[in-house]
Amino acid sequence: MSFPWAKQYEPTNPLMKYLDEKLPLPRFVYNAVGAGYPVPRNLSYMWNFGVLAGFCLVLQIVTGVVLAMHYAANSAVAFDSVEHIMRNVNWGWAMRYAHANGASAFFVVIYLHIFRGLFYSSYKAPREMIWLIGVVIFLLMMATAFMGYVLPWGQMSFWGAKVITGLFGAIPLIGESLQVWLLGGYAPDNAALNRFFSLHFLLPFVIAGCVILHIWALHIPGSSNPTGVEVKSESDTLPFHPYYTAKDGFGLGVFLLIYCAFVFFMPNALGHPDNYIPANPLSTPAHIVPEWYFYPFYAILRAFTVDFILPAQLWGVLAMFASILVWFFLPWLDKSPVRSGHYRPLFRKFFWFGLIPTMAALFYLGGAPAAEPYVMLSQLFTAYYFLHFLVILPIISSIERPEPLPFSITEAVLKSDKKAVQGENASPAV
């Protein structure tokens, strides 16, 4: 892959030469995230979040593996084993808070990464496969995070597990048996806790595998960029190292500052106090809520309160899954040849004044109690959510007149490109 002007790996050190002959791992790294990967020169800080997401995955795996050394996945002792980590394991509290807040940090980064993809239409050809794998990674993350939240076996763990697995019970005919099969019983208990632990340990490695596919697929067309104009010549690109390693390094520093402020100064701010009460199947918490990163989807789930042909609960479940599955179809729903939202006036309006307020509202409403006016607001925003992706986006992509694109990335950055031909500016680059 890669552009013809990509730098070649030329080891000078005899050991590296030997290694390159026998197992060209250094060459592989050089071409993946080193000087051998030419990247558009105009990437903004919105392009930092891929690297940060990778960092979060490693952080979660490292802290998680250490926590697993001390945790006991048995419903009789799980809660106490977490407290044992907090109190008696050296630096156990740091590991656990790093892991719990690491999950939140991972989702913040992923949401910004997806947001970038949506605004700059990173899902469009030739990058559909990267996007599709990305949505798979997001689904795997959701499953992993949900099962991880069950492990401390507090009240929210238990009741969250009960509500979420209860969703499968809404499926007609097979629902109930499916739910029993998933839980290994009629309610969350030791069997469920054990399998959730097993899968919570397994799935991050599946995610890591998908991340490799994600990056592999990325390296075929190369990174997108804020203009959405494809790379045309060498002057459009810079080698990943040192330019983007330096830029990502600074981004990582800022990320760590914010993340560590949570870990050390307000480690429980994003959690729920009820999860410090041991699971009790006989006492239902007043408000059962998932972790904050599931709020928008939880708001969509709860928005369907009326039976219409199908029972309301089934509508909610279908809508919740559909709200993410719809992302799989984005490359074919949005037919506009222009990628970047910067050159799409109509798209931009609906993005900033439609989708973003809707997501913000759904984030808020998912954590609000299931009472009015919150439910009614969720219903309005849920309707907009589906209309935006499935109706508005396809329609704007056919009727919109995009603004003129720069001839090339070089022109966008330097205001002129010697290779630019007069008049070619108006035609969108595909």
Place this chain on the structure above:
Amino acid sequence: MIRLVGILVGLGFAFVSLLAFVVGAYNQATEPAAETAEYAFHEPAHNPRGGFSFDGLAPRWDVAQLQRGYQVYKEVCAACHSLNQVSFRNLADLGYTEEEVKAEAASWLVPGIDPNTGEASTRPGLPTDRFPDPYANEVMAAAANNNAIPPDLSLMAKARHHGSAYLYSLLTGYQEPSAELAERFPDSVPGPGLYHNPYFANLNLAMAPPLTTTGQVTYADGTEATVRQMSQDVAAFLTWTAEPSLVDRVSMGWIVMGFLLFVTILAWLAKKNVWASVKPRRED
């Protein structure tokens, strides 16, 4: 084709959720949800005057206060509430010497086994023992407390919103239900065996006011044991039992933040340096 199907699916979901909205709005207009007593009379937790020494960004443990709070727990709360995540050895954090911890542990009776007969018995505690449960089992706890099992207190300060303030507010917040409450929400007036407290989630709790009179505990350090003082002290003690690493965590946090700030500035300078040659010059 895919777009046509997409539009139909999108319109379908939007229609059903808007239908639900219309039904909800109609219900809301015809029979608005009744206000609840919890909503009208619940009060948010507040800190004692002067706050707690462990709040904020420069927290510290007031060791004398923790010792007083421990005394309140031991002499009052421990009659009904367990503290089963805490070991006697942890009391060393409260400024007790090793000998004092041993003596303190020995002043509690913990479940043991008679070495001669193998039968269940009790023995004086050792520093490695956890605080013993006041009841042998949940059935006994429920039977002794009008069917309400007194919860374990180890994590109480983290198991409620604003836990330390909540504990203080709850302990000082017992009061007679107001006439307004009795008039508007007769069902929320505490029944037999229940006590009104506006800081409790549903306003009525089964725990009788535990701290009622000045001097209920005679503090070893001579501090006057008012209800507020005892409440504040025991709230501080329970914050320590819930999060013994709190002070270490924040002070470690400052070191980490300082280091990260330094590294981030270096990274920023490195980035500027690397990019200097390729950045277009601004014309301003």
